[in-house]
Amino acid sequence: MLYVKNLHKSYQVGATSYEVLKGVSLSVAQGEFVAVMGPSGSGKSTLLNCISCYIPFEEGKITLGQKELKGLSEDALAHIRNEKLGFVFQDFMLLDGLTVRQNILLPAIIRGNVGRKEETMADRLCNLFGIAQIAGKYPAEISGGERQRTAVARALINSPLLILADEPTGNLDSKSSRAVIDSFLEAKASLKATIFMVTHDSFSASFCDRVILLKDGVVYKNMERNSSQHAFHDALLEELKQMNTLEEEEENNENLN
Template sequence: MLTVKNLYKSYQVGKNRFDVLCGVDLAVRKGEFVAVMGPSGSGKTTLLNCISCYTPADSGSILLDGVELARLKEDELAEVRNRKLGFVFQDFLLLDGLSVRENILLPAILSGNINSTAEARADQLCDVFGISAIRDKYPAEISGGEKQRTAVARALINHPLLVLADEPTGNLDSKSARAVIGTFEQARQALGATIFMVTHDSYAASHCDRVVILQDGRVRRTLEKGGMERGAFQDALLDVIREMGKE
């Protein structure tokens, strides 16, 4: 599904070069829910931006469904962004002038995919996420949790291969954060979605199949949940993060 190999990315600011990603290797299989954690500035968003085709990497490779992103031209990258990827942003970015249903349909409209199949898909997503009753309301008229579910439904409208989320629970209280994670789990179970999420939140990460920890531009640890209970997995994550902090 997604394979990142030996990825390097640095930023040049004036005379200074900042090496942010220094040989990142990771893979996400179809249907997996994977989290990326790591200290602030460790390159999580940069990694996500490279996978999103927003920022070109310096070297290394990103294969999405067997396609090498670095080989694609600008219009082909736009196509990947529109059709193969779904995005969930930290503040959800719903458009105020569009109804819930129209917000969900937006990526289909933007990619020229708007037809009765897309509309049926939007209705199915409203059903899965329990927002059918509010689908004609506007963002100002719905609750925070309903906004989150709308944002996740929107990310799924084009049947993306991969949903990318940067700190989707970042600004939320713990109840809303739980709701977002619940929505991702539902997306995976009911729709077979594959989700790659950057998070600081060990609670959110503890719902994932695998947690990749970035530090100093590399994957320093990978933890598999395996058959572990969620709480035990969260404890294991916290132990590893504490240990890494001491080094």
């Protein structure tokens, strides 16, 4: 459903070019919950920004559904972002002047299409994520976990092909983080949602179907969850430890040279 092939992205700083993505290839199947992890500078955020069409890339292909994204006009990209992609951000990005229910409906409002179908979907999402009782409240009146569950519901209101989540549990305590991950799992089970999540949190990642580890702008390893969440978490921690050890050894060798 999502295909990324040989993706290259560089940033220019003065006369120097820094290559951040160095030929990343991956795919996400419909209905799959996939996490991307890696150390700072590995290219996680850049990858997400390329998929979301917010930054251009120099080489490679990104295909969402049957649509290749490179070369599309700004109007076409805006259409994809509003109707084919759903976004969940670390800092919620809710509008303070709107209620929870109004925030959920916002993408449909922007699209200019709020009818009975959208109203019914908003109510279903509120019930699904346990926020029906706060639907009339404003963001300042609810907890961080409730705000993020509202953001997840908002990302789903247009029934997008793909949800892109950028560190969705980064500002939350462990209890609220688990509630948000449960919301993603519920969306996957009940709505067949496809979720692509960038995270530094191995515990949250351990609930995913698969974890892609990035290192130095390339895919270091692809890990599938074939066991319990607890066992997968242990395996993730061990792999991350080995990856960090390898990175430290490479840095030490560079300093010696």
